[in-house]
Amino acid sequence: MTDNRLLDAVDALTKPTVDNVKQTTDDGTYIRTVPVEHPPLLQQLADAVLPSGSNDHGGQSASASSRNVLDSTALYDLLLIQKQLLDMCSWVNIVGDRRDLPCTLRKWYAAYIGRADFDSEQWYLGQLRRWADQIRARTEPPKTFEAGYPCPICGPTPWVDTDGERHPNMLIVEYPRHEPDLTRARTICKNPNCKAEWVGVGAIAELGDELKEREVTA
Numbered sequence: 369m370t371d372n373r374l375l376d377a378v379d380a381l382t383k384p385t386v387d388n389v390k391q392t393t394d395d396g397t398y399i400r401t402v403p404v405e406h407p408p409l410l411q412q413l414a415d416a417v418l419p420s421g422s423n424d425h426g427g428q429s430a431s432a433s434s435r436n437v438l439d440s441t442a443l444y445d446l447l448l449i450q451k452q453l454l455d456m457c458s459w460v461n462i463v464g465d466r467r468d469l470p471c472t473l474r475k476w477y478a479a480y481i482g483r484a485d486f487d488s489e490q491w492y493l494g495q496l497r498r499w500a501d502q503i504r505a506r507t508e509p510p511k512t513f514e515a516g517y518p519c520p521i522c523g524p525t526p527w528v529d530t531d532g533e534r535h536p537n538m539l540i541v542e543y544p545r546h547e548p549d550l551t552r553a554r555t556i557c558k559n560p561n562c563k564a565e566w567v568g569v570g571a572i573a574e575l576g577d578e579l580k581e582r583e584v585t586a
């Protein structure tokens with residue numbers, strides 16, 4: 369292996385992180401810096417399935433009606449990651465524990481780097497980063513901006529949401545908040561009947577060419 373990117377991706381999913389948060393003391397006289405620990409990302413996802421109200425890591429309080437209710441999108445994400453991780457374990461001949469995903473991922477990594485074949489490293493790196501993005505997106509919504517072009521698939525006609533509100537059919541670029549460059553950005557069409565998506569710089573460059581051609585022929 370040439371670098372530690374795969375281990376970094378494993379760490380990002382399995383190790384707790386500490387943020388220094390500034391707090392004003394109760395009497396308001398001075399500001400102190402308090403370390404706040406966040407559980408590993410994989411644990412955050414498991415916690416999100418059944419919110420207890422006390423583990424509110426994202427700072428967004430759940431409304432009273434949504435508290436103590438199974439979060440079905442978190443459950444779906446969790447089941448998918450569990451399945452993919454257990455498959456990865458079987459490929460390196462170990463048995464994973466679906467109830468402890470951080471520990472299982474670290475066991476997988478130890479087994480994986482013990483093998484001589486690293487052809488698949490890039491694929492695994494992409495897989496682990498996707499999981500981290502998916503989990504972070506729950507608490508840290510991605511940054512977005514309007515691409516300035518309508519969707520080339522479903523056209524420029526505005527679409528109407530379930531509340532009857534009209535939305536201009538402009539493509540939106542989304543990228544992870546913690547990664548300011550656009551290498552892992554995706555361009556999406558918000559029209560629920562289309563949902564076209566271009567992921568990564570290669571796909572976005574192709575989309576750019578297509579949009580340019582349209583401008584020329586229009």
Ligand SMILES: [Zn+2]
Nearest residue numbers: 519522557562
């Ligand atoms: Zn579209």
